[in-house]
Amino acid sequence: MTEFALEEMILNMGPHHPSTHGVLRFIVRTDGEMMLRATPDVGFLHRGIEKIAELMPYESFMPYTDRIDYLSSLNCNLGYALTVERLAGIEAPEKAEYLRVIGAELTRIGSHLIAVGALLLDLGAVTPFVHALRERETYNSLMEMLCGARLTHHYVRIGGVAFDAPDGFIEKALSFVNHLEYEFLDEFNKLISFNSILIKRLANVGIITPEKALEFTLVGPNLRGSGIKFDLRKDEPYSIYDRFDFEIPSGSGKFGVQGDAYDRYWVRIEEIKQSCRIVRQAINQMPEHGEIKTKISKPFKIPAGEIYVRTECPRGELGFYLISAGGKTPYRLKIRTGSFSAMTIIEELSEGVMVADLVAIIGSLDVVAPEIDR
Amino acid sequence: MYSLADIIYRRMTETFGASDFLEPLFTIVSYLLPCIAILGIVSLISGALTLLERKISADIQNRIGPNRVGPFGIFQFIVDGVKLLLKEDIIPDAADKKLFRLAPYIVFSSTVLAVIVIPFGGPFIVADLNIGLLFIVVVSSLVVVGFMMSGWASNNKWALLGGIRSAAQIISYEIPVALSLLTVALITGTFSMQEIVKQQGLYPWQWFILHNPFTFIAFFIYFVSSLAEINRLPFDFPEAESELVSGYNTEYSGMRFGFFFVAEFANIFVSAALAAAVFLGGGNIGIDPYNSPLGYKLLMALVFFAKALSLCLVTIWVRWTLPRLRIDHMMSLCWKYFIPISVFCLVLTAAWLVAFKGNSVFWRIAG
Amino acid sequence: MKAAAQYFKNIWDAVSTTAAGMRITMKYWLFEPSITVEYPDRLGKGIKAEDLAADRYRGFLGLNLSKCIGCLQCMRVCPIECIKITTERLENVRFITRFDIDQSKCMYCGLCVEACPASALVFTKRFEGACYDINELCIRHIKEAVKAAAPKSKAEGQNSENRTGRINEY
Numbered sequence: 001m002t003e004f005a006l007e008e009m010i011l012n013m014g015p016h017h018p019s020t021h022g023v024l025r026f027i028v029r030t031d032g033e034m035m036l037r038a039t040p041d042v043g044f045l046h047r048g049i050e051k052i053a054e055l056m057p058y059e060s061f062m063p064y065t066d067r068i069d070y071l072s073s074l075n076c077n078l079g080y081a082l083t084v085e086r087l088a089g090i091e092a093p094e095k096a097e098y099l100r101v102i103g104a105e106l107t108r109i110g111s112h113l114i115a116v117g118a119l120l121l122d123l124g125a126v127t128p129f130v131h132a133l134r135e136r137e138t139y140n141s142l143m144e145m146l147c148g149a150r151l152t153h154h155y156v157r158i159g160g161v162a163f164d165a166p167d168g169f170i171e172k173a174l175s176f177v178n179h180l181e182y183e184f185l186d187e188f189n190k191l192i193s194f195n196s197i198l199i200k201r202l203a204n205v206g207i208i209t210p211e212k213a214l215e216f217t218l219v220g221p222n223l224r225g226s227g228i229k230f231d232l233r234k235d236e237p238y239s240i241y242d243r244f245d246f247e248i249p250s251g252s253g254k255f256g257v258q259g260d261a262y263d264r265y266w267v268r269i270e271e272i273k274q275s276c277r278i279v280r281q282a283i284n285q286m287p288e289h290g291e292i293k294t295k296i297s298k299p300f301k302i303p304a305g306e307i308y309v310r311t312e313c314p315r316g317e318l319g320f321y322l323i324s325a326g327g328k329t330p331y332r333l334k335i336r337t338g339s340f341s342a343m344t345i346i347e348e349l350s351e352g353v354m355v356a357d358l359v360a361i362i363g364s365l366d367v368v369a370p371e372i373d374r
Numbered sequence: 375m376y377s378l379a380d381i382i383y384r385r386m387t388e389t390f391g392a393s394d395f396l397e398p399l400f401t402i403v404s405y406l407l408p409c410i411a412i413l414g415i416v417s418l419i420s421g422a423l424t425l426l427e428r429k430i431s432a433d434i435q436n437r438i439g440p441n442r443v444g445p446f447g448i449f450q451f452i453v454d455g456v457k458l459l460l461k462e463d464i465i466p467d468a469a470d471k472k473l474f475r476l477a478p479y480i481v482f483s484s485t486v487l488a489v490i491v492i493p494f495g496g497p498f499i500v501a502d503l504n505i506g507l508l509f510i511v512v513v514s515s516l517v518v519v520g521f522m523m524s525g526w527a528s529n530n531k532w533a534l535l536g537g538i539r540s541a542a543q544i545i546s547y548e549i550p551v552a553l554s555l556l557t558v559a560l561i562t563g564t565f566s567m568q569e570i571v572k573q574q575g576l577y578p579w580q581w582f583i584l585h586n587p588f589t590f591i592a593f594f595i596y597f598v599s600s601l602a603e604i605n606r607l608p609f610d611f612p613e614a615e616s617e618l619v620s621g622y623n624t625e626y627s628g629m630r631f632g633f634f635f636v637a638e639f640a641n642i643f644v645s646a647a648l649a650a651a652v653f654l655g656g657g658n659i660g661i662d663p664y665n666s667p668l669g670y671k672l673l674m675a676l677v678f679f680a681k682a683l684s685l686c687l688v689t690i691w692v693r694w695t696l697p698r699l700r701i702d703h704m705m706s707l708c709w710k711y712f713i714p715i716s717v718f719c720l721v722l723t724a725a726w727l728v729a730f731k732g733n734s735v736f737w738r739i740a741g
Numbered sequence: 742m743k744a745a746a747q748y749f750k751n752i753w754d755a756v757s758t759t760a761a762g763m764r765i766t767m768k769y770w771l772f773e774p775s776i777t778v779e780y781p782d783r784l785g786k787g788i789k790a791e792d793l794a795a796d797r798y799r800g801f802l803g804l805n806l807s808k809c810i811g812c813l814q815c816m817r818v819c820p821i822e823c824i825k826i827t828t829e830r831l832e833n834v835r836f837i838t839r840f841d842i843d844q845s846k847c848m849y850c851g852l853c854v855e856a857c858p859a860s861a862l863v864f865t866k867r868f869e870g871a872c873y874d875i876n877e878l879c880i881r882h883i884k885e886a887v888k889a890a891a892p893k894s895k896a897e898g899q900n901s902e903n904r905t906g907r908i909n910e911y
Contacts, residue, residue, distance in 0.1 A: 019616040060820040063850030124698030130435035148797035
């Protein structure tokens with residue numbers, strides 16, 4: 001007689017899998033459809049960006065910050081520029097700050113559109129994903145007008161921005177945010193957000209209590225999805241974010257328990273609206289003329305010292321810890337990203353859920369592979 | 375029992391004269407000819423459906439879709455088929471090679487078998503079995519064997535999960551499908567497909583979907599359950615792309631994959647055709663299907679295809695709207711909602727037939 | 742009783758939200774035009790691929806040799822060292838003997854264009870770089886030694902109008 005032992009199945013989810021958002025790998029132990037544990041295996045996209053920073057001048061490292069997180073390159077540019085500026089004691093001109101904010105919030109919209117769309121794609125809804133990408137196309141061409149690149153923008157410079165807004169950019173940006181806030185999102189919500197299948201898939205799945213969120217140092221929309229209203233734009237305003245009137249959406253258990261996947265999804269939808277508001281205000285307040293870049297000394301050197309600056313990226317807090325030894329290059333640059341801390345919680349959340357839920361959890365945490373590994 | 379096979383058989387005996395010696399040959403030929411025709415038609419229809427699916431999904435998503443091969447890209451599916459034929463056929467080293475080769479044919483043939491009893495309007499039916507309805511229900515669930523086989527033989531964990539999922543899903547959804555079809559069988563008192571079509575009429579109020587409120591519900595239960603049976607979104611668990619990579623057909627390539635692909639789309643047509651025949655009056659235009667001019671016969675086929683095709687369009691339309699359910703939700707939908715409701719419909723239809731002496735809601739209008 | 746109400750509410754929710762979604766997809770299916778740009782061969786009469794790019798588009802780097810003063814600024818600022826320039830001095834005249842830009846390495850950040858004091862290095866709108874040999878993308882702008890242009894005064898060199906001026910040679 002052969003004895004049949006019940007055994008666990010070990011699945012390799014990734015590095016090449018349709019729903020791992022880049023090159024990610026999960027070692028999944030399952031018992032049939034039920035998941036026992038999913039262990040993330042990171043490092044497939046490690047490019048040594050922190051080491052590269054030590055090898056080149058401060059200005060030349062700027063294009064590399066595009067590649068930290070390719071979906072929100074302008075926000076990463078901004079974070080790095082602010083870090084260097086604060087340590088060097090430079091201030092960007094007023095108009096440059098407004099242009100930075102407009103660019104950063106547009107990028108946030110674009111990033112959230114793809115985050116929401118990719119989550120829906122993982123849940124099998126293809127049409128909303130394509131509709132979200134259609135709107136992102138407008139954002140892409142807006143950024144192409146502004147800085148000449150569609151993905152890796154490299155728009156912010158140390159001491160300002162690269163270009164002034166071209167003719168027609170302001171009008172196009174305004175109509176984009178108006179269309180998004182008043183037309184697109186309503187339709188999108190009707191199409192998919194309030195769909196009862198989607199609610200069933202996301203509500204009560206991957207619940208992160210506020211305590212757990214703090215324990216795992218979640219940041220950004222993932223933290224706010226758990227009901228903690230913490231946003232660096234409001235709580236520790238950098239650049240000129242203190243001049244704008246906007247709200248911080250947070251999860252309240254709209255269709256399930258506070259901190260579930262639906263809350264994180266909904267926070268992103270609401271944040272798109274708030275970003276639209278900020279863009280509109282920034283466009284109204286922006287001075288017509290003015291300098292866009294403070295002259296920096298050449299060769300650019302920073303006096304010895306160290307600083308940690310954190311900014312609110314679409315994927316949460318993006319921190320740059322910069323040590324300067326007084327030379328032309330940084331002595332050390334440490335980058336702290338939101339996706340990495342989001343990855344750590346997946347192992348905890350994956351216990352006892354179904355394979356399909358793991359996909360929803362990864363999608364709702366909006367991890368981007370290059371940001372995890374840098 | 376009038377069917378294409380019978381007609382051909384009679385023609386042959388009339389021309390060549392009846393003889394015991396030739397009789398088996400006549401029988402074989404009379405069934406073979408329509409079967410070959412059906413195979414061609416099914417392949418053509420599933421090809422057309424792939425094109426339609428791509429066009430409609432493109433329209434829904436502000437895209438254009440295939441438009442390079444032929445006018446409006448209508449020959450795209452032929453090119454796709456040629457591409458699949460020319461592709462390298464890879465069989466994994468660790469696969470169970472015999473089962474791996476066999477699985478696509480089982481899936482494909484069980485789909486095509488179901489077409490035998492589909493009444494294409496008028497006299498166009500390969501074999502009008504007196505158990506037609508049951509035959510479809512039985513044969514279409516043979517697909518499970520093929521899916522399980524491919525999932526197991528691939529020696530791939532994702533494929534295995536897909537195969538097991540399909541078994542759980544298709545077997546569960548057999549029940550509501552069969553029960554909702556039974557409500558109609560109660561009314562007709564026969565399983566013969568031609569007879570079921572014949573008892574309906576040209577006008578909507580003569581169709582069984584509007585016979586009574588419960589057949590109306592049964593139609594929708596049938597339609598949604600058949601989506602699950604043919605693995606369409608929102609029930610496409612066996613091949614759930616973002617979860618199981620590609621499910622049971624992960625390891626297949628070339629024409630073996632092509633067989634799965636054709637079977638999938640042929641299944642859409644079969645379930646739509648069944649719904650059209652059983653609930654929507656099929657090709658019945660109120661004329662005797664056998665003793666009428668050829669023009670009317672073709673018109674009946676046209677009516678039937680129009681109904682079946684519009685149901686196919688709805689299937690595609692649903693797919694590009696909804697997200698995928700989770701497997702436990704799918705099961706609870708089946709066992710908690712569809713089965714109780716379809717049993718309820720069956721019982722109440724029986725009660726209706728007793729109470730109103732078998733008349734429909736519109737029996738006064740229908741006369 | 743409450744459970745029964747919930748049961749029917751679930752059915753109603755599923756049906757109504759699905760219907761709402763399907764109404765929207767039907768609207769797109771039947772009425773909304775497509776937004777696809779049929780790149781590369783069906784862009785419309787007389788429209789080239791380059792015309793689709795914005796004015797500031799960062800495509801291949803173009804070099805205006807008559808302006809280049811051979812200052813090596815672009816080479817120094819490039820983060821990935823894809824620009825290679827050599828100059829030689831012969832009887833007090835500067836000659837540029839080599840000016841290679843490896844477009845396959847370039848990450849189109851634009852630092853070199855900003856650094857160029859003579860506005861000799863500019864972005865073109867060309868972006869189609871597909872070729873059979875990757876070495877073809879290493880564009881050698883100088884075939885034989887060229888005399889470097891005389892450095893102009895700083896104010897003239899920094900003129901922002903020149904910066905966006907485009908040339909059509911690569």
